[in-house]
Amino acid sequence: MATVSQEAINELQALMDRVEELLMRTFENVHQGYPKETLVRFLKAREGNVAKAHKMLLDCLKWRVQNEIDDILSKPIIPADLYRSVRDSQLIGLSGYSKEGLPVFAxxxxxxxxDKASVHYYVQSHIQINEYRDRVILPSASKRHRRPITTCLKVLDMTGLRLSALSQIKLLTIISTVDDLNYPEKTNTYYIANAPYIFSACWKVVKPLLQERTRKKVQVLPGSGRDDLLKIMDYSSLPHFCKGEGSGSGRHSTYGPENCYSLDHPFHQQLYSYINDQFLLREPVQPIKQGSFHVALPEAAAEGTEIAKTIESELQKFENGSGMPDSLDGLKINGD
Structure with a gap:
């Protein structure tokens, strides 16, 4: 659904006005001064059903309290070499902003x-990036543009996707389920770049399993997507893998400081410094202890489980000798 009625927003607000103080405090960390926009996101995620949106939001707030999510930005992943390994193997970064002011995540x-750390480190890293986006990046963008900016754009680089992705499906499903349940409707549009040859075949299988509101967000771009993305963002904000005319991507050595995945990129330097500073503000005399910040891993939602099984089945077909190239697209992208 494209819009949510004011009546539904008012009903959900009335229900939220009754929640206990502990949940209300964590709700403030969620909405960051824009409660209406947050209510709309949860309503959209539940197709405008007030009762379901209320339950979803309460479950999210309880999850935050039980897992101390409000404190996760004061829990560094150390030592720095370990964090670098996480960044080298979980490629995500902020490349810039769209012409409308939305953050662009690659x-x-x-x-x-x-494959460089435990599941808990990758989940911790993912949630920290979510929280930094929601508590630092988006409020700063809103202030700069003098209007609420509560969503982002994501550019997904499919270069190099192979049968080895089979081993990643469980972790990707966990991360996606965290987003589905606790960070709904945070992504305005997903842009698919550098799609491999068999993308269309796998996309036909996965697409019908996605909710309509998610399908409408996905745009598959030709080649690197540069020309299409330049319509909505300046060249300086393009992810490094979109700056060529053709298709293809690479690792850090190819792109150097332009690579927004790298720990050496300003975004990750600022993020890591922010987390370390937050730790020192909270516990100035305590040494930082190594160890992941354990978050209860959610059971995959029904839709996520179905999509993961479908992708796994398709991968097995290719692996068993369908004659197709050793690459694919079929990443589960529903959710936030």
């Missing part, structure tokens, strides 16, 4: 290996 779907 995600290296095909080249992410998720």
């Amino acid at each position: 995600i290296g779907v095909g080249l992410s290996s998720f």
Whole structure:
């Protein structure tokens, strides 16, 4: 659904006015001064059903309290070499902003290996980026443009996606479920770049399983997507893998400081410094202890489970010798 009625917003607001103080405090960290926009996001995620949106929002707030999500930005991943390993294997970064002021996040779907740390470190890193986006990046953009900016754009690079992705499906499903349940409707549009040859075949299988509101957000771009993306953002905000005329991406050595995935990129330097500073503000005399910040891993939602099983089935078909090239697209992109 494209719009949510004012009546539904008012009903959900009335229900939220009754929640206990502890949940209300964490709700303030969620909405960051824009409660109406937050209510609209949860209503959209539940097709305008007030009762379902209320339950979803309450479950989200309880999840935040139980897992101390409000404190996650004061829990550094250390040592720095470990964090660098996470960044080298979980490729995500902020490349810039659209002409409308929305943050542009780049995600290296095909080249992410998720093999340098435990599942908990990757989940911690993902949630920290979500929280930094929602509590620092988006409020700053809103202030700069003098209007609420509560969503972002994501450019997904499919370069290098191979059968080895089979081992990543469980982790990707966990991360996607975290987003589905707790960060709904945070992505305005997903742009697919550098789609491999068999993308269309896998997309036909996955697309019908996605909710209509998600399908409408997905735009598959030709080649690197540069020309299409330049209509909505300046060249300086293009992810590094979109700056060529053709298709293709690469690792850090190819792009140097332009690579927004790298720990050396200003976005990750600022993020890591912010988290370390927050730790020192909270516990100035305590040494930072190594160890991941454990968050209860959610059971995959029904839709997510179905999509993961479908992708896994398709991958097995290719692996068993369908004669197709050893690459694919089929990443689960529903949700936030």
